[in-house]
Amino acid sequence: MLIVMRHGAPEEDISRVAATIEEMGYQARAMPGKQRTTVGLVGNDGRVDGSRLAALPGVQEIIHVTKPYKQVSREWKAETTVVRLRNGLTVGGDEVVVMAGPCSVESEQQILEAARAVREAGATVLRAGAYKPRSSPYSFQGLGRAGLELLARAREETGLLIVTEAMDAEEMDFVAETADIIQIGARNMQNYSLLKRAGRLGKPILLKRGLSATIQELLLSAEYILAAGNPNVILCERGVRGFDPATRNIFDLSAIAVVHGLSHLPIIADPSHGTGHRDMVIPMARAAVAAGADGLLVEVHPSPDRALSDGAQSLYPEQFDRMMKEARLIAEAIGRRVAEPAEIRA
Amino acid sequence: MLIVMRHGAPEEDISRVAATIEEMGYQARAMPGKQRTTVGLVGNDGRVDGSRLAALPGVQEIIHVTKPYKQVSREWKAETTVVRLRNGLTVGGDEVVVMAGPCSVESEQQILEAARAVREAGATVLRAGAYKPRSSPYSFQGLGRAGLELLARAREETGLLIVTEAMDAEEMDFVAETADIIQIGARNMQNYSLLKRAGRLGKPILLKRGLSATIQELLLSAEYILAAGNPNVILCERGVRGFDPATRNIFDLSAIAVVHGLSHLPIIADPSHGTGHRDMVIPMARAAVAAGADGLLVEVHPSPDRALSDGAQSLYPEQFDRMMKEARLIAEAIGRRVAEPAEIRA
């Protein structure tokens, strides 16, 4: 940590900063510059809260050199984490895992139809919400436990794994009984009670980036889960809030490269929420794979014009089929491969 | 709701949109324009989910004319809501209520000292966190229940009311036992389980705007609380995420005018989080009052350079005293007054 002093800060201000650093149990090292002095805090274990120093007279700015996260960083663990799922499927290795399905479970017929369609096209994980976070209290909020049961039935029939969201600690236990991967949604990325609970489960967690979260904040939220004992975290870029109404969000594909540089955790991409428009999902799915995403999370609905939520960004099954073909070609071009469903794998 | 068709969309696409609207139980009214046709959905009760229509062929865009919130809107209730607190204090009327105190409860001495200082300067509500949402799992997370007890003691001694945060449903019950106002923080603005629980309590709720929430989203989150039965909601502008590192957030004071136009709920402003720098708190507190804020939420610490969190944005007691004096002058200039502590009121 570096404490930048104001131009012309008197010697006593600098000494007070140094004394405070030492009182906090670290070493201080002053470095006078042409315009201003900088004081280094040496021995930072990542837990120093700079606001106390920022409050001292003569201090202009605090600069964090040490990253505030630990276990999620590449410096802590150099090899990429490979999250192992059932059926031998892995996220973070050579395979690009495609998770697809409708926004929400709506009925037995709908979810089975969707599951068969995405299975046929080559998806390996079925996505669909039983509990839905909705901006309005009057919007469809999901089928709840009944939805979880329908998901279990779809898995039974198709062999697909299940990823589905839990919105609070109580629900998380039910969700964990059914899901192969538990999703923590964008709105809950900084719901620390939920993160801690996820950290006490053994199941893989899919952690979506918050609507305006920096990568550092995303990694810190993952750190909550690892620090509580669960190393099986898959991150997900799903677009951040932007200023242009042309897309629902700005799909920040650089996040994939940034995460791969800073962390050993795998990261997948969600071009459906990332763009909000069906027409952009295929090109952005290709772009995500080309950027190095470890998987895709895509909304597909058997009949989008009858969807109870997110119809505008859901692919028709035939579009998903085309998306899969293109994703395979792109994956091969960069030396990876799209994971194939179980029987084909066997 | 208006469904804008693409330029040159064939008649059958337009008919299909109209048929779908009618199948959904509403009336359709087509309006051909020079470049494209728009179809109006008549009879919208605010619960129509447009994504189903957006998925139809030939549809370019869905435009929401009806606001998705109801009970929080001025159209639902024209007179401004006045939230009544203990001691006869009100939020939303002529009074400007100042809530002040440290970021977190750190010790008995600290919180009592802070409470006395802000009481002396004229605050009427003590703010301080017992449960703290922190980006890093390694940062100080608050004293928990012990902190709540210290807050109760501070109230006993000073007569100040207490506002403090609850981060999950379980905590909310404990917090409700002590707090006069329960805060839902920015990170939890869309934690719907928490909002629903808050709606089942009788106590006033202070709902902070999320880091990149639109006003409409803030109002929809408030709608969750009202819809669950609790009408005593105070909104709070606390800055939104911006691109300029010169301030911690962009303090969006227009939000006050926007909320006052769209909703009957009171809204206060938090210039401490809004700016992140002590030097900007006083001018921004003045600006908030001038803009029409129904109150202020301000961080004050007896010795900011010893604070365990948010030291850089906490005022020194003597600065807070000056802030109060200036806030009173501004309030008077616009025909309001800063609420004074109980004895003075009596």
Place this chain on the structure above:
Amino acid sequence: MLIVMRHGAPEEDISRVAATIEEMGYQARAMPGKQRTTVGLVGNDGRVDGSRLAALPGVQEIIHVTKPYKQVSREWKAETTVVRLRNGLTVGGDEVVVMAGPCSVESEQQILEAARAVREAGATVLRAGAYKPRSSPYSFQGLGRAGLELLARAREETGLLIVTEAMDAEEMDFVAETADIIQIGARNMQNYSLLKRAGRLGKPILLKRGLSATIQELLLSAEYILAAGNPNVILCERGVRGFDPATRNIFDLSAIAVVHGLSHLPIIADPSHGTGHRDMVIPMARAAVAAGADGLLVEVHPSPDRALSDGAQSLYPEQFDRMMKEARLIAEAIGRRVAEPAEIRA
């Protein structure tokens, strides 16, 4: 400037950084930390371009401690700049100067009517565009030179000073013949050819903040003008691009406090563009004065529903009159006063 090395960067990388710094003519000072080494560049005169160092192996990040601007900074000149206009009017002192008028000059009748109305209510400077930057090539682009002549006539009749925009170097000379203050608009904040030309004029320049410019970028653009020889620069906050369609821009009033801290230049605020809605102009004008703005720039039109541009954010004359009354009260509450028109001043 501080060069932060990667965790575990080998000694040779550190030496290479140090050698490069010395080759560039500065001193290097290495400071080893617990997790990584930082190398300080000592002797920075504000002209060092860090990208060369950022390119060296082992470098993680470059941190700028020295501000890249000079003449605009408070460290260069501690006393606040007071820009002196004709008629004894000043910007940057105790007076709050109100500049008001229509978005564009539309006709002789319109501009004279507007000038009389704002003069009557107490404005001292008339604003109106003769050259208009419009997003669309098909929108009204201003009357050009004819508009400048009408502005001159309005000044003659009312005694108001004139502020009007120049969009390119050629126009700037014509504009300078008429205008008392030359405006450089938000879209041209980084039009360096225009800034340099403005720097060679003697007239005061009103420099508006770009749509997503940081304060540092705004100050650097002002530095172009000062560096070219013109010290009479008035900055203007006019809202930055945001994500919420509820307002046209986010009106960033903290910018006033930030600028007053970093620079000696005066800064005014434009609540019309800052919000985009007439209903919000009055509360935001009050907030701007309370925040310490050195003036206001406000759109007023004799009949906004006939305006050729920006009708929705233009005040009716009677609203402007009310705004002036409230602005005076707020200015007095903070120990300033709204500048009054010439005769009244005499």
Place this chain on the structure above:
Amino acid sequence: MLIVMRHGAPEEDISRVAATIEEMGYQARAMPGKQRTTVGLVGNDGRVDGSRLAALPGVQEIIHVTKPYKQVSREWKAETTVVRLRNGLTVGGDEVVVMAGPCSVESEQQILEAARAVREAGATVLRAGAYKPRSSPYSFQGLGRAGLELLARAREETGLLIVTEAMDAEEMDFVAETADIIQIGARNMQNYSLLKRAGRLGKPILLKRGLSATIQELLLSAEYILAAGNPNVILCERGVRGFDPATRNIFDLSAIAVVHGLSHLPIIADPSHGTGHRDMVIPMARAAVAAGADGLLVEVHPSPDRALSDGAQSLYPEQFDRMMKEARLIAEAIGRRVAEPAEIRA
């Protein structure tokens, strides 16, 4: 255009809106809804300025259905524009054109070395600035005309075409003498005097998206050029301003899909400015090609650690070579090909 009235707006307000629309020369069509009335303006030729209507009493919101641009839209011209350059090179067809080189021309040796290196790796256009827009007046501003001469020499030697920036109208004529493609930079995207001048030239124009420009604003700026007579416009996505310091900008690859949907103009991508970090350029270049970009604009420097600007985001020649190999594979995977240098083409 749709004019949404406030809830409960009286009949006379609705009539006044209708009368104003007819006075403006269009037809009005009122559509009463359950909550509020909407009035449609029929006959909009894209030139209606809604602000006049927005100013009328009872009006809540103006909704633009008609796009404000014309000649750049796919509705105006359905077939994709193919911009033809010298040597038979085309932008907008099957070929993906790679433009590469240093940020600025620094010396004869540097530019020739860079030109040879990028030519060798397979680039077809040399990029380098002779006139450089720099935030600070004290940064290196480019070699000016001497730089243009060096670029001409590099073309002579390598056969590469030249793309270089013009910052004002005067310079544009000199630049046009040398350049094969004239670049208008992000900071000048709304410099309308420059756009109009570019529209009067016959040469292809590379128009970069502004730092926080919406796609609609980018297309409107292109419309200025087409409306003035020059149809040869190539758009460029180069990242927009974001909130995360992890990258210099947010590289908005969805812009490619959005532009391809709305406009017939080709669009290329600049992953160097888009990310600001050399390590992210290769994955983002792959992603851009996968997303459908019609070309790439990439910074390559013979020795980035000696670059006078943008060193941190410039590729080493060997990295660029690798990028080209990967870009070719991705292009093939989606049925396109990277354009090859002239002799190879012959």
